[in-house]
């Protein structure tokens with residue numbers, strides 16, 4: 001049996017617009033991001049893709065994107081599951097910092113190690129940093145296991161059981177599944193689905209607001225490697241914009 005999984009990165013956030021490292025900071029969508037989310041819904045309708053269930057992170061940019069896209073597609077009523085496991089990568093002490101200033105201060109090599117290396121996390125955030133999530137009730141159940149920084153390998157480790165568990169269960173039940181999440185959490189999903197190496201994942205960026213469709217076999221192996229963006233031209237332009245951040 002084949003099943004359909006749709007990945008949707010949130011539309012542009014206010015901190016994407018101002019070029020700040022975001023991670024777990026709960027910033028809203030910009031006006032442009034809201035328009036991108038609605039356009040994502042139109043693309044779903046145009047492709048005849050009607051999600052039966054949506055999984056989101058606990059961050060409002062993904063939640064709002066899912067709501068706007070599903071409202072546009074007249075699927076606002078489907079069941080929803082929210083989990084921190086789909087959250088953006090925790091960006092540690094970089095959260096809130098300007099990407100361009102960070103690049104200038106630390107240089108290209110360190111900047112790209114923090115942004116795109118597989119296993120080098122940024123320095124951990126301290127609890128008294130205004131952009132720390134310490135004390136945030138939505139993460140209370142994590143206790144002292146709540147991350148204070150993450151590299152992509154950490155995101156893969158937390159996300160894989162969720163992908164092979166609740167998401168795979170929905171797919172096996174014949175549901176069209178929408179995952180509304182983030183640039184780096186979706187890079188982790190794509191790495192797992194496509195079997196991308198630790199080195200090659202550095203070159204992969206996910207565009208905001210363009211649904212990416214995967215048809216999967218029973219083992220979650222894509223029938224078409226890399227999936228298919230519902231608007232390939234918009235995706236290509238937005239991928240370039242993500243790659244150029246900080247420059």
Ligand SMILES: O=C(O)[C@@H](CO)OP(=O)(O)O
Nearest residue numbers: 020021022023088115183
């Ligand atoms: O700031 C972030 O949380 C992410 C996604 O916006 O940025 P980057 O693409 O630099 O990993």
